[in-house]
Amino acid sequence: MKTLSDPALLRLVAGTAILLVTASLAGYLLARRATSDAARLTVANLNARTRAWWMMVAVFVLALCVGPVGTAVMFGLSSFMALREFITLTPTKPGDHRTLFWVFFIITPLHYYFLAARWYGMFVILIPVYAFLLVPMRSALAGDCERFLERTSKIQWGLMVCVYCISYAPAILLLLTIPGHEGQNAKLLFWFVTVVEMSDVLQYVWGKTCGRRKIAPTVSPGKTWEGFIGGGLTTIGLGAALWWATPFSPLHAAGMAAIVVLMGFAGGLVMSAIKRDRGVKDWGHAIAGHGGFMDRMDSLAFAAPVFFHVTRYYYGA
Amino acid sequence: MKRDKRAFSAQHGAMTTHLVAGALRFFSGAMARWQGCGPEFGQRVYFANHTSNLDGPVLWASLPPPLRRLTRMVAAKDYWDAGHLRRKLACDVFNALLIERRKPTPECNPLNDMVSALGEHHSLIIFPEGGRQASSEPQPFKPGLFHLAKKRPDVALVPVWIENLNRILPKGEILPVPVLGSVTFGAPIRLEENESKLDFLERARAAVMALRQS
Numbered sequence: 001m002k003t004l005s006d007p008a009l010l011r012l013v014a015g016t017a018i019l020l021v022t023a024s025l026a027g028y029l030l031a032r033r034a035t036s037d038a039a040r041l042t043v044a045n046l047n048a049r050t051r052a053w054w055m056m057v058a059v060f061v062l063a064l065c066v067g068p069v070g071t072a073v074m075f076g077l078s079s080f081m082a083l084r085e086f087i088t089l090t091p092t093k094p095g096d097h098r099t100l101f102w103v104f105f106i107i108t109p110l111h112y113y114f115l116a117a118r119w120y121g122m123f124v125i126l127i128p129v130y131a132f133l134l135v136p137m138r139s140a141l142a143g144d145c146e147r148f149l150e151r152t153s154k155i156q157w158g159l160m161v162c163v164y165c166i167s168y169a170p171a172i173l174l175l176l177t178i179p180g181h182e183g184q185n186a187k188l189l190f191w192f193v194t195v196v197e198m199s200d201v202l203q204y205v206w207g208k209t210c211g212r213r214k215i216a217p218t219v220s221p222g223k224t225w226e227g228f229i230g231g232g233l234t235t236i237g238l239g240a241a242l243w244w245a246t247p248f249s250p251l252h253a254a255g256m257a258a259i260v261v262l263m264g265f266a267g268g269l270v271m272s273a274i275k276r277d278r279g280v281k282d283w284g285h286a287i288a289g290h291g292g293f294m295d296r297m298d299s300l301a302f303a304a305p306v307f308f309h310v311t312r313y314y315y316g317a
Numbered sequence: 318m319k320r321d322k323r324a325f326s327a328q329h330g331a332m333t334t335h336l337v338a339g340a341l342r343f344f345s346g347a348m349a350r351w352q353g354c355g356p357e358f359g360q361r362v363y364f365a366n367h368t369s370n371l372d373g374p375v376l377w378a379s380l381p382p383p384l385r386r387l388t389r390m391v392a393a394k395d396y397w398d399a400g401h402l403r404r405k406l407a408c409d410v411f412n413a414l415l416i417e418r419r420k421p422t423p424e425c426n427p428l429n430d431m432v433s434a435l436g437e438h439h440s441l442i443i444f445p446e447g448g449r450q451a452s453s454e455p456q457p458f459k460p461g462l463f464h465l466a467k468k469r470p471d472v473a474l475v476p477v478w479i480e481n482l483n484r485i486l487p488k489g490e491i492l493p494v495p496v497l498g499s500v501t502f503g504a505p506i507r508l509e510e511n512e513s514k515l516d517f518l519e520r521a522r523a524a525v526m527a528l529r530q531s
Binding site for chain 2: 080084085094097100101104285
């Protein structure tokens with residue numbers, strides 16, 4: 001509970017709670033007004049999303065309260081679930097079975113262990129170096145050569161996106177040392193997650209209300225220039241307004257938020273291309289109204305590593 | 318005193334059943350998709366493709382509890398009767414109907430067991446391919462389903478497609494991989510008048526395969 005004694009973090013949590021209460025009230029009023037069946041369905045989905053947001057925010061805040069290890073465990077479980085969805089949609093063969101066992105039950109926990117132990121070197125190289133070499137080795141031993149490179153690449157790609165990239169979010173809390181900002185990284189992580197997710201939400205809202213020109217109709221028909229620019233600028237404004245939770249100046253906070261918005265957008269687009277290729281709309285059905293874990297984490301997976309390294313380069317010790 | 322003990326053990330059993338079913342659903346990630354029919358009361362024979370030893374338990378677990386209590390999976394005795402834990406699971410938890418996988422004789426015909434297990438209220442889970450298959454297409458069905466349909470024309474035959482469980486635990490592996498499975502229930506079929514055995518079995522197999530996601 002020590003985490004919440006920081007008044008700035010408390011303000012962030014309180015702000016989020018107010019936002020969710022507003023969204024729930026708005027959803028309640030909209031549900032009473034909806035007349036057509038289509039409108040009722042849209043509002044029902046909106047309200048399912050809001051309820052899931054309550055849950056996700058509660059879990060995230062609880063993990064932050066438990067402390068750095070609790071946060072690592074929470075993100076570790078999310079990575080595991082995301083990887084589960086990813087591998088489910090990736091056609092692997094019986095020859096990959098034991099490789100996948102390593103990937104799920106040894107590499108993923110080990111990676112998060114190095115994170116929790118704050119071992120930066122191993123955190124950075126375990127998956128890009130050791131897992132990269134181990135995965136094809138184990139599959140080759142199983143003796144099935146059919147589409148070998150394709151199968152190993154897909155497993156490695158799943159590890160990189162679902163485990164390595166997502167784990168950079170808790171790494172903000174565990175592995176960043178910013179002089180003059182010691183012990184305050186929980187706020188920075190909260191700021192980062194807020195900016196990533198609000199970028200998604202605001203782009204969705206702007207897109208739904210005034211989206212016209214599609215950016216990439218073949219990949220993601222929901223993404224429009226109006227949604228991207230409107231939602232992006234609003235998010236950058238929000239990120240700058242919350243600069244007091246970060247080690248950045250208001251201007252730098254706006255710049256960082258811009259990076260997060262751009263990378264998050266790219267993440268949504270790339271993961272959408274994979275879904276489309278596999279012929280599905282959502283990665284799974286674990287979170288009511290949202291789809292799977294990966295549907296909520298796609299932007300975060302792309303934004304977290306870049307945000308982490310840019311911050312570390314310019315502000316780190 | 319004795320009655321209390323029995324009541325306790327029954328309650329205990331129901332709880333274990335609940336926990337096992339919940340754990341199976343959680344670890345297989347299996348979501349039930351009721352596509353051609355709902356989870357309704359009424360006697361049914363669920364027939365499905367078979368690729369993993371998890372198939373029967375997961376199909377059973379994906380039914381809502383009131384239906385689950387009345388549904389028995391038909392399973393191979395040589396597998397489920399081997400070892401204390403398997404036997405306990407099969408008999409006390411899944412309430413499985415264990416049958417011999419030998420060629421039926423007049424004295425020992427699994428069909429009679431199945432018909433009497435159906436009784437007045439129960440439903441069955443069967444795998445008409447006879448054994449687990451490694452190929453992506455289900456094998457031709459064995460005639461048991463046809464004979465069952467003939468003896469009990471009142472029972473609805475529900476085709477079921479089970480996806481991915483062979484990736485969770487393929488034949489011959491001990492350690493599972495947590496891929497997400499799914500169980501899809503199709504529209505019930507019935508034996509038509511004058512339909513031949515082969516035609517019916519092929520139609521039943523096609524009904525299962527039609528539920529496969531592209």
